[in-house]
Amino acid sequence: MDAIISVKNLSKTYASGQHALKNVSLDIRRGEIFALLGPNGAGKTTLISIICGIVNPGSGIVLADGHDIITEYRKTRSIIGLVPQELTTDVFESVGATMSFSRGLFGKPPDDAYIEKVLRDLSLWDRKDTKIITLSGGMKRRVLIAKALAHEPRILFLDEPTAGVDVELRRDMWNMVRGLRESGVTIILTTHYIEEAEQIADRIGIINHGEIILVEDKHTLKRKLGRRQLKLTLRNPISRIPEGFSEFKLELTPDGMTLVFDFDANAGETGIAGLLKRLDERGVDFSDVNSSESSLEEIFVNLVRNGN
Amino acid sequence: MNFYAVMAIYKFEMARMWRTLFQSIASPIISTSLYFVVFGTAIGSRIGDIGGVTYGAFIVPGLVMLTLMSESISNASYGIYMPRFAGTIYELLSAPVSSMEAILGYVGAAASKSVILGALILVTARVFVPYNIQHPLWMVGFLMLTAVTFSMFGFIIGIWADGFEKLQVVPLMIVTPLTFLGGSFYSIHMLPPFWQKVTLFNPVVYLISGFRWSFYGVSDVDVRISLGMTLVFLTVCIVLVWWIFRTGHKIKN
Numbered sequence A: 001m002d003a004i005i006s007v008k009n010l011s012k013t014y015a016s017g018q019h020a021l022k023n024v025s026l027d028i029r030r031g032e033i034f035a036l037l038g039p040n041g042a043g044k045t046t047l048i049s050i051i052c053g054i055v056n057p058g059s060g061i062v063l064a065d066g067h068d069i070i071t072e073y074r075k076t077r078s079i080i081g082l083v084p085q086e087l088t089t090d091v092f093e094s095v096g097a098t099m100s101f102s103r104g105l106f107g108k109p110p111d112d113a114y115i116e117k118v119l120r121d122l123s124l125w126d127r128k129d130t131k132i133i134t135l136s137g138g139m140k141r142r143v144l145i146a147k148a149l150a151h152e153p154r155i156l157f158l159d160e161p162t163a164g165v166d167v168e169l170r171r172d173m174w175n176m177v178r179g180l181r182e183s184g185v186t187i188i189l190t191t192h193y194i195e196e197a198e199q200i201a202d203r204i205g206i207i208n209h210g211e212i213i214l215v216e217d218k219h220t221l222k223r224k225l226g227r228r229q230l231k232l233t234l235r236n237p238i239s240r241i242p243e244g245f246s247e248f249k250l251e252l253t254p255d256g257m258t259l260v261f262d263f264d265a266n267a268g269e270t271g272i273a274g275l276l277k278r279l280d281e282r283g284v285d286f287s288d289v290n291s292s293e294s295s296l297e298e299i300f301v302n303l304v305r306n307g308n
Numbered sequence B: 001m002n003f004y005a006v007m008a009i010y011k012f013e014m015a016r017m018w019r020t021l022f023q024s025i026a027s028p029i030i031s032t033s034l035y036f037v038v039f040g041t042a043i044g045s046r047i048g049d050i051g052g053v054t055y056g057a058f059i060v061p062g063l064v065m066l067t068l069m070s071e072s073i074s075n076a077s078y079g080i081y082m083p084r085f086a087g088t089i090y091e092l093l094s095a096p097v098s099s100m101e102a103i104l105g106y107v108g109a110a111a112s113k114s115v116i117l118g119a120l121i122l123v124t125a126r127v128f129v130p131y132n133i134q135h136p137l138w139m140v141g142f143l144m145l146t147a148v149t150f151s152m153f154g155f156i157i158g159i160w161a162d163g164f165e166k167l168q169v170v171p172l173m174i175v176t177p178l179t180f181l182g183g184s185f186y187s188i189h190m191l192p193p194f195w196q197k198v199t200l201f202n203p204v205v206y207l208i209s210g211f212r213w214s215f216y217g218v219s220d221v222d223v224r225i226s227l228g229m230t231l232v233f234l235t236v237c238i239v240l241v242w243w244i245f246r247t248g249h250k251i252k253n
Ligand SMILES: Nc1ncnc2c1ncn2[C@@H]1O[C@H](COP(=O)(O)OP(=O)(O)OP(=O)(O)O)[C@@H](O)[C@H]1O
Pocket: A014, A015, A016, A018, A019, A020, A038, A039, A040, A041, A042, A043, A044, A045, A046, A047, A085, B253
């Protein structure tokens, strides 16, 4: 696997004694969109901050594009862009000026055409002379994105990019993220929302209490999402599953009133039609049917709860 | 060397001055003019010459130094404290910028501003009193050295401070008294012998004395000692800054 970011045995304890990261190892593939998912205080921002150089690592190694983030910080930082979680912007600067500042800070010569392109992509071009303080929260987030892109980074971190963002900006943002990926940029984003991760990411990592508890391809997780159950409430209780249902994954609840059928929603043939037909043939009467899905949300909540 | 980064920081900091042009420039000029009216003209007319220099002219170098020091400190300390306070420092920390480059940008801009101000005050002073500068090169040298040293000092305060009070306490409680007692308005020879000795522990005395020498060729202490002390102070500041960045003290978690 071609890892553009490689985190090895990274630990971090803040001066307060907070053990924010515990022996985290994680590889991010070149060109992928990776979603880092976890509840408040899980360590997402800490992990990102260490990779970007904002927080000192405790122990462990981080490589970006094969370079050590400490000893070769010039190389690693110049290819990384960060959109922070908090809306921390300059106040009296104009949008255009703050972006030029960012570009310079990261060692790139001025390029007005590029800056114009990014500002246009983010619908900020007509605001380029506006003082940042007068912008709305969503606009400020766009400015932060523009700043992060100012030096044409190869790796982009988005720390909770959709917090306080309306539907339109969210859509714009995902379009932009996909466009960046198309051009070869690797994107790592954090979120609290599984659907969001599912929508946009190629792979999903779940972090809790400073530990990575799962890293999975989205489609693999989707298959788990695909696990569905069909519940049939019987008219008359039965003591065991009748003969002739062996090809169906059936379970009987202890009270004998409900048959539970596990099926794969992504499979072409779910088997539901066959099951219903068979039930009819065998004269098993049911009064109610309902289906439920074990959502990623549930998987996530369970994983996180088990970690506690 | 990340030249573009140094330029970006420098430009950003200088832009801060243009934005607050009136406050940045008008207030020191107005306060200096007031000093000239009160001390130079009103009181000075009753004080005789000092070392062959009229009192009005005598206080010119001291007043320039006074502004130079306090403006250098306040500009440089706010320059680095504000991003820390507002959180925008994340960008500097995540950028491929060495501590040397950051210092060059921040301290360079703060020192430039003070030198511009110093020059403006010299021009303003000319309106009130005639004076001449015997050693212009030395004058410029002392001006720049002091601006850089005190900007560096301000930078340290801006990193050390964890609140606005601390940002103001050092300039207010230490630097202002030292500059007022450093011989801006009098020659230390006018003090009783005991206080003449005590005052030699005040580093500002050497700066003002040396600076005044570059104007009139007269000084409280030998100009070489003045220069030496200025360089010592600068070195102390550089070592402190080096230590701060070396240890990441108060900047990074
Ligand atoms: N500067 C700091 N000093 C001390 N503790 C900190 C600091 N920053 C974060 N922490 C602690 O480290 C832990 C991880 O915090 P972090 O900000 O990385 O979580 P997060 O996953 O980003 O959470 P959120 O979803 O709320 O943004 C938390 O317990 C937090 O309180």
